[in-house]
Amino acid sequence: MADEDVAPEQGELAITRTGDRLRLAREAAGLSLADVATRTRITQRHLAAIEKSDYSELPGRTYATGFARAYARAVDLPEAEIGASVRRELEEDAYGSRPLYEAYEPTDPARLPTARLTWTLVVIALILVSAYGVWRFLSVEPDEALIAAQNRAADESEAPQGEVAATPASKTGTASAVAANAPVVLTGLSEVWIGFDDAKGKTENWRTLDAGETYQVPPDYIEQFTLRTSIPQALKVTVGGRDVGSIGPADTLVKGISLKPADLVARTEGSVGTTPPATRPQPKG
Structure with missing residues (x-):
């Protein structure tokens, strides 16, 4: 009678796939998928795929066989037999066309x-x-600290341009011919900082000109402010389109430069022959 009870079960196992056999063994042992995952260190997702004999969800042929053998050990089935059965099913499912190796992480860590x-x-x-x-x-x-430092440096030094700035407009004959409203344009020959000082010598406004950038001085600036810069050779000054030349020695902080058209022209004409050629900027074009 016992043999008759066993025979149907063996017959049932004979017609099932390997995954069904592993599942039945697990259930007979009273184990859950989580228990098998703990014993084998294989994720439940892959164990479930093995039980369904859905090897396409596994990372590769080698892993499919190895995982099935590990599962078999966990549920006391002959691992060699299970491994051979899985290989046979892989061939039947034409699984051999998949890559033999694919990157896989056996644990699914959070990443x-x-x-x-x-x-x-x-x-x-x-x-x-x-x-x-x-x-x-x-x-x-430049921030206010830099401007203050430049102001102090200018006050403590006796730059030659001070004498040039003091040249009266009355020494030239052509200065009087310059229109009082002639546009004053500043052009950067290279990157150059310029500032505008009020009557007390305090820099109220400043900006930086890039190479080739032009800035037409507003009429109210011409009347209220004087010009200062720390790189005279990098600044081109024109009055009504006329280049007035260098406003001071190279790499020297100059200040108190009148922006009035007549003063700029007179200042330049009065300083002809006193400024070394090497310190005068060459107009572009």
């Missing part, structure tokens, strides 16, 4: 997806580029 990591790096790069742009923009304009 950052590749796409998310890529976007994170892109965002960080954009933040760094933006931060550099802000820093560059803010660093172009």
Whole structure:
């Protein structure tokens, strides 16, 4: 009678696939998939695929056989027999056309997806580029501490341009011919800082000109302010389209330069022969 009870069960096992056999053995042992995962260190997702004999969900042919053998050990089935059965099913399912090896992590640890990591790096790069742009923009304009330092340096030094600035307009004959409203244009021959001082010598306004950048001095600036710069040779000054030449020795802080058209022309004509040629900027074009 016992043999008759066993025979149907053996017959049932004979017609099932390997995954069904492993599942039945697990259930007979009173184990859950989680228990088998703990014993084998194989994820439940892959164990469930083995039980369904759906080997396409596994990372590769070698892993399919190895996982099935490990499962068999956990439920006390002959692992060699299970391994051979899986290989046979793989051939029947034409699974051999899949790559023999694919990258696999046996445990499913929490990890950052590749796409998310890529976007994170892109965002960080954009933040760094933006931060550099802000820093560059803010660093172009000198702060008040720099202006104060330049003012002190100019006050403590006796720059030769002071004598040039004192040249009266009455010494030239052509200065009187310059229109009082002639446009005064400042052009950067290279990056150059310029400032505008009030009657007390305090720099109220300043800016930086890039190479080739022009700035037409507003009429109210011409009347209220004087010009200062720390790189005279990098600044081209024109009055009504006329280049008035260098406003001071190279790499010397100059200040108190009148912006009135007649004074600029008279100042330049009065200083002809006193400024070394090497310190005079060469007009472009």
